[in-house]
Amino acid sequence: MINPTLRAFIKKELRQTLRDVRMRVLLFGAPVIQMTVFGLALSTEIKNIKLAVFARPDDAVAERLTERFYASGWFKPVLFSPTDDPYELIDSGRADAVLIAPRDGLGRAAVRGDGRMQLLIDASNATKGRIVEAYAKNIVAAFIAREYGPAPPRPFSFDVRVLYNPAMESSLFLVPGVMSMVICLITIILTAMSLTREREMGTFETIVSAPLSDSEILLGKTLPFILMGLVVAALVMTAAWLIFGVPVRGPLWEFGAASFFFVVTTVSVGTSISSIARTQQQSMLGGFMFLFPAILMSGIMYPVENMPPAVIAVAYLDPLMYFMRLLRNIMLKGGDLHVFLVNMAALALMAAAAAGLAYNRFRQTLN
Amino acid sequence: MNPSCALEVNGLSIKFGDFTAVDDVSFCVRKGEIFGFLGANGAGKTTTIRMLCGLLVPTSGTATVGGLGFGDGGKGIKRIVGYMSQKFTLYNDLTVGENLDFAAGLRKLDPAYAKKRRKELFALTGFDRPLSTMVRALPGGIKQELALSAAMLHDPEIIFLDEPTSGVAPAARARFWDLIRKVTALGKTVIVTTHYMDEAEQCGRIALMRTGRLIALGSPEELKASAFPGPMAELDFNGPPPEGFISGLRKARGLLELSPHGMRWHAAFSGGTEMDSALAGLPAGASRALIKPSLEDVFIRLVEGKER
Known part of the structure; x- marks a missing residue:
């Protein structure tokens, strides 16, 4: 049976946190809303890509290829005149992509073996750009297979020009990142604010005046948030899977273990922040001061490999990076055991270090 | 113990x-x-x-x-x-x-x-x-x-x-x-x-x-008795005290404590004779009354008095 004091703490924190409507929204509503926004951006833009094809009227191969594009359901035709400037079509937003066939016709160029087509893509929205490019390549590959047999002599290829945003990211890739960000945000801020609120209000004095050991108080004030963090993690993952079809290819126990160590780390960080902060505002600011660099260096938005060596060294201290890698590995790649173990070991180490720091800082504030 | x-x-x-x-x-x-x-x-x-x-x-x-x-x-x-x-x-x-x-x-x-x-x-x-x-x-x-x-x-x-x-x-x-x-x-x-x-x-x-x-x-009684072994008088000047009277009273022999309480003043002395001689020059129209010191007087004498 669990220690009655810990049970009292868990009941109290859950009641305090869950009674407040704003808190409930922040805890359970906000993560799902954030995920929804990402998910919708992912699914709606796949269809209705406005494609303009510039080809000679007598280019039968180009015409058949164009039909394949429109028949795919992803692309739709754009009204334009052959004298329009392709760049201007994209600039003005009338087209999302422009396919330009060789001047003397695709069929003839294919026979010659250098059927280079130009594909202009509007990638001011990176997600869209990446998807358009992938679709176009797939359609052309299928078309080549049909027209020229299974082992094509590469009769034509793309000269892809990605406009406005050459570094592209996909939303599918982003969802696990957003998940880890949301869990991190909630656990750190919730823990730090709850502890500083007790200090600010003076109720902490009552807790320390009870005959409890330091670790009982620390566990009492952190365990409830670890539990809530795990619930949020499960909720956010279910939302990602149910609403947007982000796959969960790896075993659930890997997800549970990764979430546990990550939440222990973030709750410990929140506890450490609360040992420095004097007011709830300071805790919240402290939480964000940790959060922003942690997010930027985690590889959620920019690949860690592209960072300067000094920053990479710091990124290796970022628990968010390991958790995000674990999530991507588990959700998208099926949870390869080697990747899992390496990142898990690092995350467990971080959790132990953070919990140790939190315990030390917390004890100092007690005495 | x-x-x-x-x-x-x-x-x-x-x-x-x-x-x-x-x-x-x-x-x-x-x-x-x-x-x-x-x-x-x-x-x-x-x-x-x-x-x-x-x-x-x-x-x-x-x-x-x-x-x-x-x-x-x-x-x-x-x-x-x-x-x-x-x-x-x-x-x-x-x-x-x-x-x-x-x-x-x-x-x-x-x-x-x-x-x-x-x-x-x-x-x-x-x-x-x-x-x-x-x-x-x-x-x-x-x-x-x-x-x-x-x-x-x-x-x-x-x-x-x-x-x-x-x-x-x-x-x-x-x-x-x-x-x-x-x-x-x-x-x-x-x-x-x-x-x-x-x-x-x-x-x-x-x-x-x-x-x-x-x-x-x-x-409370013991504190009052030890802080004020002699009598305490409440002085009422029916208005502001005359120029120079308070500063003169402060120098009087045997004065233990003198402090304003609203419009009135509390003056404590080490004994009855000291009080009588110090208050002999009380201006006409002013009145004095013997009072029991309150804990506030004790507090002022013991705590604030030492900070002066």
Whole structure:
């Protein structure tokens, strides 16, 4: 049976946190809303890509290829005149992509073996750009297979020009990142604010005046948030899977273990922040001061490999990076055991270090 | 240790780095007594109380609370005393029942025992609202009575109240002091700090503290008698005192204390003859009356007087 004091703490924190409507929204509503926004951006833009094809009227191969594009359901035709400037079509937003066939016709160029087509893509929205490019390549590959047999002599290829945003990211890739960000945000801020609120209000004095050991108080004030963090993690993952079809290819126990160590780390960080902060505002600011660099260096938005060596060294201290890698590995790649173990070991180490720091800082504030 | 003492302190000092918060303090609180701490902010009252609750370990000196020392870092003391700190001790965003459940959980009380105690304390304090009432909806005085119930849930023999009535309406303050007397009638010892003189008058004995030192200790009557061995006169000039009279009076032989109280002045002397000669030149139209010194006069003389 669990220690009655810990049970009292868990009941109290859950009641305090869950009674407040704003808190409930922040805890359970906000993560799902954030995920929804990402998910919708992912699914709606796949269809209705406005494609303009510039080809000679007598280019039968180009015409058949164009039909394949429109028949795919992803692309739709754009009204334009052959004298329009392709760049201007994209600039003005009338087209999302422009396919330009060789001047003397695709069929003839294919026979010659250098059927280079130009594909202009509007990638001011990176997600869209990446998807358009992938679709176009797939359609052309299928078309080549049909027209020229299974082992094509590469009769034509793309000269892809990605406009406005050459570094592209996909939303599918982003969802696990957003998940880890949301869990991190909630656990750190919730823990730090709850502890500083007790200090600010003076109720902490009552807790320390009870005959409890330091670790009982620390566990009492952190365990409830670890539990809530795990619930949020499960909720956010279910939302990602149910609403947007982000796959969960790896075993659930890997997800549970990764979430546990990550939440222990973030709750410990929140506890450490609360040992420095004097007011709830300071805790919240402290939480964000940790959060922003942690997010930027985690590889959620920019690949860690592209960072300067000094920053990479710091990124290796970022628990968010390991958790995000674990999530991507588990959700998208099926949870390869080697990747899992390496990142898990690092995350467990971080959790132990953070919990140790939190315990030390917390004890100092007690005495 | 004196067996009639609920707690006893000898040569107690508490230092935070170079700062001495409590400096060589000795006293005994008798069982069943209402013992008051009086002093300005920063005089060391709260530090002394926190130490006696087992929250701070003394730097030097000895202290025993309910027969227990600090060998275990204060944990044993925490178990046997009740403490209601200066600030909120209840959670505004929890109900009455949830607050008491948490207080019981903190002390690992058996649920059945906690329920029995809750009923006893509700009868004592006259609390009759539903357990599902949110604490934030309670008036200030009731909140403090409930806080006292939470601090007494484990049935401690010694109860510490740090400014329990600050920010509470006067009628509710009187009610709270009735409650304190009821608690001591049960044989409990109550140690209380306050800023209010009228509350200090209700204590059995008062410890007066200034900058970490205990400067006087005794019942209200004893303190008055030792601070003012001679008579005290209240002077009424029916308006502002004449030019130069007050400054002349300050130099009079045998004057112990002279301080304004609203439109009037209180003047204390070492004896009757000194008073008569000093007040011989009292201007026409002014009147004097012999009064009994109040605790406020004592406080001014002993605490503020030394700072001049």
